[in-house]
Amino acid sequence: MTQSLESLSRRITSMQGIRSVVHTMKSLSVINSAPYEQAARAIEAYHETVLTGLHALLSQSGPIQTAGIGATARIIVVFGSDHGLCGNYNEALAEHVHTHIAGDAQTDTTVLCIGAQMEGALSDMGVAVHETFLPPASVDGIGRLANLLTQKLDDLRRARRPHDISVTLAYFARSDLGAQAPKVDALLPLDPDLVRDLQSAPWVSRSLPHFSMAPEDLFIWLIRGHLFASLFHAAAEALVTENAARLALMQQAEQSVDDKLDALKSETRALRQNEITTELLDVIIGFEALKKERRPDQDVDR
Template sequence: MAQTLETLARRTTSMQGIRSVVHTMKTLSVINSAPYEHAARAIEAYHDTVLEGLHAFLSQSGPLQTETPGAGARVMVVFGSDHGLCGNYNEALAGHVGRQINADADHATTVLCVGAQMADALADQGLRVKKTFFPPASVDGIGRLANLLTQKLDDIRRDSHPHDVAVTLAYFARGEGGTQAAEIAALLPLDPALIAELQAKPWVSRSLPYFSMPRGDLFMSLIRGYLFASLFRASAEALVTENAARLALMQQAEQSVDEQLEDLKSETRALRQSEITTELLDVIIGFEALKKDKRSKTGSDDGTGKPPD
């Protein structure tokens, strides 16, 4: 189909509008990533405080015996995205989760999901989602989500009593060199290596820690704080990687749009040159025709070749 200058102009204007949208989305991805990165770093201080509290508890209560999950519930919390424009973010993580759960098919796993699109991706893997939570729309929403997840896990733990609950988190985490990889991390029961490290770690202060509340209540309070900090950090990390994935996709789209704009400019220049050449040829042909017509009118009609008197 032959292109016209008007058609190319409309296509160029449309492509420039698309580029403007892509550039805006790329800028927003960069801007949105910063608060989530700050939130992920900030929760580390709270997480360290909880671990220090657990260290103080263990230093005064003696060795901690944790029950290996048997008939208790197995829960996996999956952090996805509902904001779109981040490629196969949900599908890739859902594939990792599906392989992880199918590898341990002998035990039923309750799946809690963050994001309706992630719930659809998990359904495509044949996984049934127990409950879906709305993802945070801003940094302020991360605490809300972590609280809701902590309460839900607490409810599951009470229903599973007296057995412990095995909780696993699934989310995309940042890797080296700006890469990202699916992270499937066991959260509960507490890692025996972590417990052993805290128990072996000496209490450096001359003031020994003291608590008056019941031992079990204090331990559960520390576990809730540990859950909240871990869920908060996983949510913030997932939002950082989501924006990083969107940024990478927008950079690719921007490059593709720039290439198409350059092609359109080349086509426009070529078509404009072709039309100018055609118009010049029309002028030359018309000029030559006028000259020929003028010579024929001023020529002799008596056959002598002389102009008439």
């Protein structure tokens, strides 16, 4: 169906508006990623300080018995998105979480979710969400979210007594090659290899660490710091990968819009050229008709 120049002009204007929106979303994705990436790097330094504290405690107090063995309740914290335009980001992670839960169906699982979009994706997979939290709107909100999750996990631990809980984090993380993939990290109980390494590693300083708190109380506070740092890092990493996914999708959309614009402009040029050609032919035909009408009169005068 042949389109008029007016309809093509309207479509080009509409596509240009869409391209402007896509370009804005692309720019926002780039701008938003940088602060979250800096936050992820910053919390790693804090986490190292917490692990150093654990090292100091374990090197001086000896083994500390934890209640990790025999944990009957599993809690999975899933970091997703509250906004769209990021492809299958939430669906891919929800499928990964569903597979992880199905692998141990006998264990009681409580799912804490970050993001309304992720809640919907988990529900579509048949995974019941215990509670949904709002994702951070800025870097300052990451600490707020980590504090809320730490408090929630503490409340769930108290509710499960005398049994202990296991905590797992599920989020998208970046790989060394720059790609991103769903990641499931077991957070609590502590990895026995980590505890063993911290306890066996020699204290490098000649000044031995000293603490006035009871070893059990200090251990609990350090575990809370470890929990906070891990939740903070997972939230920041999830926001970085979400914006990266949105950036990749916007780049594809921008290329698609540019291709469509080129096709519309080419069609417009071809239609305009056809109209010009038609008008020129009409002028030439009219001129030839006038010449034929004037020839008999010229013959009579002669």
